[in-house]
Amino acid sequence: MTGKPYAEKDNIQEILAEHVMNPVRFKDSINTMFDLGVDTFIEIGPRKNIIKLCKESE
Numbered sequence: 240m241t242g243k244p245y246a247e248k249d250n251i252q253e254i255l256a257e258h259v260m261n262p263v264r265f266k267d268s269i270n271t272m273f274d275l276g277v278d279t280f281i282e283i284g285p286r287k288n289i290i291k292l293c294k295e296s297e
Contacts, residue, residue, distance in 0.1 A: 242267020244275075265292055 242264040
């Protein structure tokens with residue numbers, strides 16, 4: 240929901256319940272991963288949906 244990593248102390252059950260009712264901040268999540276030094280992403284699946292979302296958010 241925030242695009243930021245969650246801490247171990249966070250209530251994961253509550254967070255997952257909130258995810259069902261709130262939009263996913265996909266672009267913010269990707270940008271946070273870049274900021275944390277992630278430079279490689281591997282998409283597994285029949286289509287390249289994540290790659291398309293990343294290109295659209297540039």
